[in-house]
Structures are given as C-alpha cells and as structure tokens.
Amino acid sequence: MADPLPEPRLVAVLKAEGVKVAEYPGWRDRERDDETGKPFGPVHMLLNHHTASSNSLTVVAKNGVAGLPGPLAHIHLAKSGLATLCSGGRTNHAGLMARNAYESFLNEATSHPAPSKASGTVDGNDVSYGIETENLGTGKDVYPRVQYDAWVRINAAFCREYKWSAQSVAGHKETSVEGKVDPLGPVEGYGTRGKFGFSMAQFRTDVAERLKHPASWSPGAVVPPVPKPTPLTTEQRLAALETRVTALETKD
Numbered sequence: 631m632a633d634p635l636p637e638p639r640l641v642a643v644l645k646a647e648g649v650k651v652a653e654y655p656g657w658r659d660r661e662r663d664d665e666t667g668k669p670f671g672p673v674h675m676l677l678n679h680h681t682a683s684s685n686s687l688t689v690v691a692k693n694g695v696a697g698l699p700g701p702l703a704h705i706h707l708a709k710s711g712l713a714t715l716c717s718g719g720r721t722n723h724a725g726l727m728a729r730n731a732y733e734s735f736l737n738e739a740t741s742h743p744a745p746s747k748a749s750g751t752v753d754g755n756d757v758s759y760g761i762e763t764e765n766l767g768t769g770k771d772v773y774p775r776v777q778y779d780a781w782v783r784i785n786a787a788f789c790r791e792y793k794w795s796a797q798s799v800a801g802h803k804e805t806s807v808e809g810k811v812d813p814l815g816p817v818e819g820y821g822t823r824g825k826f827g828f829s830m831a832q833f834r835t836d837v838a839e840r841l842k843h844p845a846s847w848s849p850g851a852v853v854p855p856v857p858k859p860t861p862l863t864t865e866q867r868l869a870a871l872e873t874r875v876t877a878l879e880t881k882d
C-alpha cells in the first residue's frame with residue numbers, strides 16, 4: 631500500500647535528494663480529488679512529461695488548459711532545475727494508461743511493453759505522480775544539464791521514499807493510449823557524460839545509479855583533462871635560452 635505522501639513529507643524527501651524546491655501559492659490545497667470524487671492513490675509509479683511549452687508554471691500548477699483543469703502535475707520542473715510543487719493530491723497529467731504498460735511498472739518488470747489499448751486501460755491519475763519538465767518537445771529544445779540532474783533526483787527521491795526500483799519510473803509515451811510522445815529531446819549532459827538524446831532506458835539507468843548512493847550524492851562532474859607538458863628537446867631548450875639571451879641583450 632503506497633499512500634500519497636503528506637505535503638510536508640513531499641517537500642522533505644525532495645530537499646533531502648538535493649532538489650531545489652519552490653512551493654506554488656496554495657499548492658497544498660489544490661487537487662482534483664474533490665472535483666472528481668476520485669481520491670488520489672494508492673500510488674505505484676512516476677510518470678514523466680515534457681510541457682511542450684515555455685513559461686508553463688501557472689498553467690501546470692493552477693490554470694490547466696481548455697478541457698483539462700489544473701493542476702496538471704505534482705511537480706513542475708523549470709529549465710533552471712527549480713522544482714515547483716503544484717499539488718499533493720490528484721492531478722490531470724496521465725490520462726488513460728494501457729493496462730499492459732501500467733502492470734509492467736507496477737510489477738517493476740525489467741522491460742516495458744509498448745502500450746496496447748487492447749489490454750485494457752487504467753486511469754493513470756489514480757496511480758501515478760506526474761512531473762512536467764519544461765521543454766518545447768520539438769526534439770531540438772535541449773534539457774540543460776542542471777534540469778536533467780534535478781529530474782533524476784526527483785524520480786530517485788520518490789523511489790527511495792517508497793522503496794521502489796527505477797523500474798517504477800515511466801515516460802508518458804510508454805503508457806499513453808492517446809499517442810503521447812513525451813518526454814523527448816536532447817540533453818546537454820549529465821555527470822561525466824556529454825550531450826545525448828533523452829531516452830527512458832537511460833533515464834532509468836541514471837535513477838538506478840543514483841539509488842545506489844545516499845540521497846546527498848552528486849554524479850561526477852566533467853573534469854577537463856590537464857594537458858601533460860611535453861619535455862623539451864635539447865635543441866628546443868637551447869633555442870629558448872637563445873631567445874632569452876637575445877631579449878636581455880636588446881633590453882636597453
């Protein structure tokens with residue numbers, strides 16, 4: 631049984647994982663439980679999204695979009711790496727999940743089948759935490775290093791708290807029966823890794839790696855290689871000496 635985390639605990643586990651946290655005004659009382667009559671939870675997984683827009687915080691946290699009232703996620707993750715809490719209750723982010731995909735995350739299977747509507751559907755908003763990560767979703771807009779790092783931390787924070795493996799971490803495209811393609815896009819880098827394309831498999835690997843370490847861990851930063859000085863040949867040393875002598879001679 632995995633009850634949704636009480637709001638203060640939500641803040642605490644994110645901060646313990648090194649996430650920069652902000653709280654959207656009124657977030658503790660904003661959810662979709664009362665409005666739908668469907669209580670949030672038990673929760674079994676995380677569902678990751680890209681916003682497909684910029685400056686989307688108010689839309690995600692409160693306003694929603696036409697036909698889809700806010701909040702649209704539990705957490706909004708800005709390009710700066712700032713995670714803003716939008717709700718601790720039910721939110722409108724997941725839509726319908728294919729049952730076969732959902733069960734693979736519920737059971738933490740090591741592989742996840744393509745979502746098949748024929749397997750039946752589950753209301754994803756009942757069972758998953760949603761993270762909306764700011765990115766245009768064009769396939770060209772880059773997730774900055776600091777944003778990707780925070781994204782891994784957020785997912786790891788929930789997994790650590792619930793004692794889930796990284797196989798509880800899903801992308802919307804892996805569960806949706808409505809043809810969603812998110813998350814998508816190049817990543818600036820992570821740890822010692824340079825630019826790479828976002829994939830859920832790599833993302834789960836990065837979450838799994840993080841879970842092997844304490845919550846305070848940071849992945850290794852890129853250390854530029856220090857060029858080794860090449861020893862000078864005798865000719866080069868003599869030439870350098872001559873240059874210095876010439877410089878001294880011509881000084882005055």
Ligand SMILES: [Zn+2]
Pocket residue numbers: 678679680723802810812
């Ligand atoms: Zn989505």
